[in-house]
Amino acid sequence: MTDTLQLCTFVLGELAFGVEVKHVQEVMRFQPLTRVPLASSNVRGILNLRGQIVTAIDVRARLGLPPLSDAQEPMNVVLRTADGVVSLLVDDIGDVLEVGAADFERAPETLAAVLRDIVHGVYKLERRLLLLLDVTRVVALKETGDTDASSVGDAA
């Protein structure tokens, strides 16, 4: 079948995610981050990727999961998006898997809204379910606007 996709996989808590390899620029160990005050809580900070400033998105926070314990350092999955390079902070990196279109199913309506918001659908693998991440959705941060909008409101 030509309808196969190569997915770079990673885990967050109990959940397994996949993102198309064509979006992935690289995978890195945790890097020191600079906190960005006033930014959305989903933004963990910014980091220096060979001279380029890259925003690190805390996917756990995005999904409303509790933060990792201090002992555990997250990994960076660096994505190339239409709006530039963005890094996703995830618990751990998995293998690159080849998945077939036949196993794909749209996200069920009963899936938690935060989760359904950032995935295209689910691949039914033999041992587990793999969520296909929607790259544009996961980097779109609704909350960022709010922080600044509130200040604008105050000023008016």
Next chain:
Amino acid sequence: MAVEDDEIMREFLLESRENLLGLDRDFVALEQNPRDRAILSRIFRCVHTIKGTSGFLNLPALEKLTHIGETQLSRLRDGEILLDTHATSALLAMVDAVRRVLTSLETTGAEGGEDFTSIIAELAKIGQSVPAAAPVAAAAPVPAPTRETPPAPEAKPQVTPAPASPAPAAPASPAPAFPTAVEAPAEPAVPNVAETAIRVDVALLDRVMNLVGELVLARNQILQYGARSTDTALVNASQRLNLLTTELQACAMKTRMQPIGNVWNRFPRVVRDLANVCGKSVHLELEGSNTELDRSIIEAIKDPLIHAVRNAIDHGIENAERRVLAGKPPQGRLRLRAYHGGGQVNIEVSDDGGGINVEKVRARAVERGLVASERAQRMNERDLLQLIFLPGFSTAESVSLVSGRGVGMDVVKFNIEKVGGTVDIASRFGHGTTLKIKIPLTLAIIPALLVTSGGERFAIPQVNLLELVRLEGAASRRGIESLHGTPLYRLRGNLLPLVFLNEVLDLPGPGPHADVVNIVVVQADEQKFGLVVDGISDTEEIVVKPLGKELKQLAVFAGATIMGDGHVALIIDVLGLARRAHVVSPTRERTLEERPVSAPASGVHREPMLVFRARGDARMALPLALVSRLEELAPSRVERAGGRDVVQYRGGVMPLLWLVDDRSRATRMTREHPLHVVVFTEGGRSVGLVVDEISDVIEEEVHVQAHAGSADLLGIAVLAGRVTDLLDVRGLIERHEPGFFDRRGAAA
């Protein structure tokens, strides 16, 4: 083969574009000095080159167009005919047509089917046209001398230019005898430029710049490592690397620099055309064409500058009759000046035209609803001039072809501010206007002050920096007057609003026992304020990097930079921060916010108010923006003059207005306690308002309620939960000091 042709074509386009830029300037210079053979030869060479290459590249339309141009130019150069306005216009039309063909070649690869017959016909007329086209030429007053020449076109004219002309090639007199022979020596002059300069793709330069930035960081890491090492070879090598990198960085920066003359080249033509359209005569002076600026900035200021020049010619400079009536020379003067100063590039556009009538500006601003009429009356000349930068403002009496559609100075200001620059305007009614633009040398690397707050490092661009204040020990506790949540610091007697960086950014504050207060005095859009930070480290040249799109909405940050240790620090956008912290809004916002306020005595607005006690126990307030200083004066300094109380103040005499009852005044004068004086200064004059006590500065929504109790009051309002009288300072001062807020009134 095809690839080679492409190469040649690209080379041809680039070269022709450059040559055409020079042509515009030359033509205009030539019109003023029609016999300058050096200029004529240069123009001729340029058109000749284009013609030659277009023949070679098989571009028939371009060849035909430039051929006739070349023929006429050679006659001009050889003095057979003299240049007049018609000839200049026809030749400029040809240059424009050539430019259109080049654009078409660039975009479509073909010449484009434009019909040039009329242009060619006009060009053809240049020579023989003079007697025949006399009625046409009569429209312009200039060609008078030309009409005299035709009877003996070959003998007369070149006798006169000979001594003045610097023509390097040959003595001027024999030239007309061999008109064709001159073409040959002209040729080799063209490739000279190419021998010392090459064209480089800008994208490549940008990459070099980025890589050098990276190299600088790698160098910094090596240096840190080298500093710990005992290996002398490594230390030496790293130091050498340090020197080389610094030098390389400077050189790489330079590759992006261009003289501002590259933009200015277009101006003689722009000015000439505009002046013609407006029926005015304008002499353009360019000063400092060699001043260098970063390429990206040159691009950014091009349009604003053209806009400013347009404004100056269309609205600033008067027509000849009005100028003569005003006692000025009939020809207007427009001066563009550029120079480096204070780590910035300064550009001035000044004209000797009619200047700006501030009364008209005031009326216009009110009419357009840009500012409440009550506030407009209170504004001084300088503030009024700033209104010109408001969107939708235009003082032109009518919409002209050239400008006056209400898009104007606000766009200029916006575009200049976008590249971190500032615009200021100064004008003397009747004498002219000067627009002062200050822009950074480069956008890529800026000097910045590094500070810490809440455990994070931040960079504050040097352009916004005014001074640093450090309060230690007891001074740190007494220095900041935290009044009802609005902290203020008295900087040499002036009230400086304070902003705590950690509070604005939601960061943890320093410990409660911090004994030192660091105030970074900054300025954004005319507004001065003090930024309180935990620590101040150093000034450094930082490389500005953009933030990702996810963070772009955060107006408090202008970008980020990578420090020597590889960590990232955020760059503070002082203007954005000021807005977030609600420091008194800049004029633009203040006026816009005030728009919904219909009547001065009722409505809601928000601005910092100075609250004080006066007239016994009354709690009163007035807008802090009007106050220039708060002073404490010893009663012994009060003297009597002209039946009033005055003090000697800052080299002048300041009248005092007592806002306390007579009994209280008498007791105050006999005591040792200082008098609390609120000082207002306008146009060099000061008035002091003596109050019982300064209590507070409050910024909250002011709900004014009409109140007829006293003539001195605008109304009453509830401020900080207490009923407060709003003092009509303007009215009060005007009653005692007529014309105080209006300098012309005072002079009359």
